[in-house]
Amino acid sequence: MFDKSTWIKLPRNVLVGHGVLDQLGEAVDELYLSGRPLVVTSPTPNELAGDRVTAQFAADDPATVVVETASFESIERVIDTAEREDAGYLIALGGGKPIDIAKMASDHLNLGFVAVPTAASHDGIVSGRSSIPEGDSRHSVAADPPLAVVADTEILARAPWELTTAGCADIISNYTAVKDWRLANRLKNVEYSEYAGALSELTAEMLVESADSIKKGHEESAWIVVKALVSSGVAMSIASSSRPASGAEHLFSHQLDRIAPGQAIHGHQVGVGSIMTEYLHSGAKGQWSDIRDALASIDAPTTADELGISDELVVEALTTAHTIRDRYTILGDGITEEAAIEVATRTGVI
Numbered sequence: 001m002f003d004k005s006t007w008i009k010l011p012r013n014v015l016v017g018h019g020v021l022d023q024l025g026e027a028v029d030e031l032y033l034s035g036r037p038l039v040v041t042s043p044t045p046n047e048l049a050g051d052r053v054t055a056q057f058a059a060d061d062p063a064t065v066v067v068e069t070a071s072f073e074s075i076e077r078v079i080d081t082a083e084r085e086d087a088g089y090l091i092a093l094g095g096g097k098p099i100d101i102a103k104m105a106s107d108h109l110n111l112g113f114v115a116v117p118t119a120a121s122h123d124g125i126v127s128g129r130s131s132i133p134e135g136d137s138r139h140s141v142a143a144d145p146p147l148a149v150v151a152d153t154e155i156l157a158r159a160p161w162e163l164t165t166a167g168c169a170d171i172i173s174n175y176t177a178v179k180d181w182r183l184a185n186r187l188k189n190v191e192y193s194e195y196a197g198a199l200s201e202l203t204a205e206m207l208v209e210s211a212d213s214i215k216k217g218h219e220e221s222a223w224i225v226v227k228a229l230v231s232s233g234v235a236m237s238i239a240s241s242s243r244p245a246s247g248a249e250h251l252f253s254h255q256l257d258r259i260a261p262g263q264a265i266h267g268h269q270v271g272v273g274s275i276m277t278e279y280l281h282s283g284a285k286g287q288w289s290d291i292r293d294a295l296a297s298i299d300a301p302t303t304a305d306e307l308g309i310s311d312e313l314v315v316e317a318l319t320t321a322h323t324i325r326d327r328y329t330i331l332g333d334g335i336t337e338e339a340a341i342e343v344a345t346r347t348g349v350i
Contacts, residue, residue, distance in 0.1 A: 009128055010237050011115075013148040016226055018219060021049060021152040024091075024116060025056035031147050033112055035088015039064040040078055040102040045094035045118040049155060053093055053116065063087065070097040070131075078105040087111065092146070095119040095163065096266075099146075100130040107143035115146035119159035120167040120225040121267060125149055126233025129242050131266075145237055149230065156222035164225055165300040166267025168214060171228045172294055173249045173274035174204040174235075179281050180247030180329040188328045193239045200235040200244035203228050211294040248280075248329035249273030251321035256309065259316060264307040271295050272307055275347050276318065280330045288347055304350050311350035315340045 015027050028037075037057050041050060046066055054062045063085040067074040078101055082090065090113035092102035099115050103124070106113035117125045124131065128145040156164070178197045185192035207214075207228045214221040235244040242250075252273035253266055275295070278288040292302045301307045304314045318340040322331040335343075344350040 006240065008238055008240070009145055010234060011126060011146050011149050014126070014151075014230055015149065016151045016153065016223065016230070018154050019152060020150055021052055021116065021155060022056070024053060024114070024150045027148050027150055028057075028089075028091075028114060031112065031114070033089045033147070036060050036086060037062045037089055037091050038078075038082050038085060038087035039091045039093055040067065040098045040105070040113075041065075041093040042067055042095070042097050045098065048118060049093060049116075053091060062091075067097060067101055070100055074101050075104045075108070078102065079108055082109055082111065089113060089147075091116060093118065095159075096122050096124060096131075099124055103130045103143045103146070104141060112147040114148045114150065116150050116152075117226070118155050119163040120151075120156050120222055120229055121159075121163040121265075122167060122170055123229045123232035123236070123245055125151070125226075126230045127236040127242070127245075128240070129236060145233070151226045151230075153219045153222040153226065156226055157217060157219040159222075161216045161299070162265060162268075164214075164216075164222065165298050166265040166271075167225050167229055168207060168211070168267070168298050169271030169274075169295055169300045170245070170267040171207045171225075171232055172204055172291060173247075173270040174200045174232060174245050175287065175291060176249050176274045176277040176281065176330075177243065177245050177247035178204075180277070181243045183281075183330060184243075184328040190243075190328065193244075196235045196239035196244045199238070200232060203231040203235065206231075208290065208294040211297045214298050216299075247327075248277040248321065248331045251324045251327065251329060251331065252277070252317050254324045255317040255321040256313065260309050260313050263309050264301070268301045268307060271300050272302060272304070272314075272349055275302060276343050276349055277330055279343050279347050280335075284346065292347065303348060304344075311344070314344055314350055318344065 092099040184190035253269035
């Protein structure tokens, strides 16, 4: 008897384009949310667009909470504020911090939330996953995706360029994430979704093929990148897992966060990690050089020096990344220091 089932949670509305921030109120009306909105934001996004957001909900007396860091303490603060202000739903305005925090808080409160990204730096703007640092580690936690996403390309194009290139690198790394997922399916019988895997790969290919047209300050570039981030987040929602977009390259990045905290941006780290893990998957004739060239064309780092991290730390992270979590990847139960040095040297990372 067939008894398999799945529950795919996706945003109801995704609004992307020039000036769409001013349609946020209309997008929320279509969700039939009620009550007082709580805007969760951080200092810079609040200065940039906070008034434009709250003005659209003046009749509902919106409240605002400004968070400085992504942490479980910040999540608790948002939860306490939402309960005190009797919030009916949350609006996350900003980059990774406000969106991840609002996602976790809304899940705890059983309230809907809407994502309003101001930087195209990661695929968490749509996915049902939050990444929250704690001490020297980072927790990837399941939570409901936003009910709607309103991504204004005019604002995204003005974001710091390094955040946009980090978002690009995060998407490009889907190449190796899906290869790790298939490997885990073959060797460990990890459940694999052909649909989610194909969508994730297609998203990476789309970005690589468009890499030459992604330029600093160009609104069309923001359009390309945010659509790719949305697609990647949808793939994770379909899979009910971060597997379509997170493999050994993400373990490498998370380990760098432990041993060299604050030295480089997450997206840039996974981009460099994907160069090396693609080499481990396919050898010298694999796509690692295509990944490297695509990253270089958008001014994303491709070497340890460009990340601002020593060669020794790259090797240490590569040899110990498998300890981060119980997720089977091309790193298996760990690779030797000699193997790490060889892959990092042959790919030009060190």
